[in-house]
Amino acid sequence: MELRASFRKIEEMKxxxxxxxxxxxxxxxxxxxxxxxxxxxxxxxxxxxxxxxxLAVQADMLSMKYELESSRGQELALLLRKIRVLSIRAKSYL
Structure with a gap:
């Protein structure tokens, strides 16, 4: 009886x-x-x-071009600077 119980236990373990x-x-x-x-x-x-x-390189060039032209140009320059900031943050992934 003990042998059968041991055998059953071994099978369960397997x-x-x-x-x-x-x-x-x-x-x-x-x-x-x-x-x-x-x-x-x-x-x-x-x-x-x-x-x-x-985009950052392009943004820098456009920013310089439009910054002096008008208030819309200044808004565009601000957006382009934001792109530049994003690109700086993205450098760590390169």
């Missing part, structure tokens, strides 16, 4: 080990998937940051 291994493999797959998604996000963030750098 089943539990299989369940844990399956769960572990599922976790590994999810981690790999998240790593891939994070990698894609980093690539996109770098592209946006690079584009912001380009």
């Amino acid at each position: 089943k539990r080990i299989e369940e844990l291994e399956t769960s572990f493999q599922n976790c590994e797959i999810r981690i790999e998937s998240r790593d891939h998604i994070m990698g894609e996000a980093v690539v996109q963030i770098r592209k946006v940051a690079d584009h912001l750098q380009t």
Whole structure:
């Protein structure tokens, strides 16, 4: 009787080990998937940051041009300066 109980306990433990291994493999797959998604996000963030750098250069040139022309030009210059600030913040992602 004790031998059968021990055998049953061993079988239960084997089943539990299989369940844990399956769960572990599922976790590994999810981690790999998240790593891939994070990698894609980093690539996109770098592209946006690079584009912001380009916009900042253009904004500087336009800002100088329009700042002196009118109140609308000054508003535009302010918006262009904001783009420049965003590009500076984006540099850390390059």
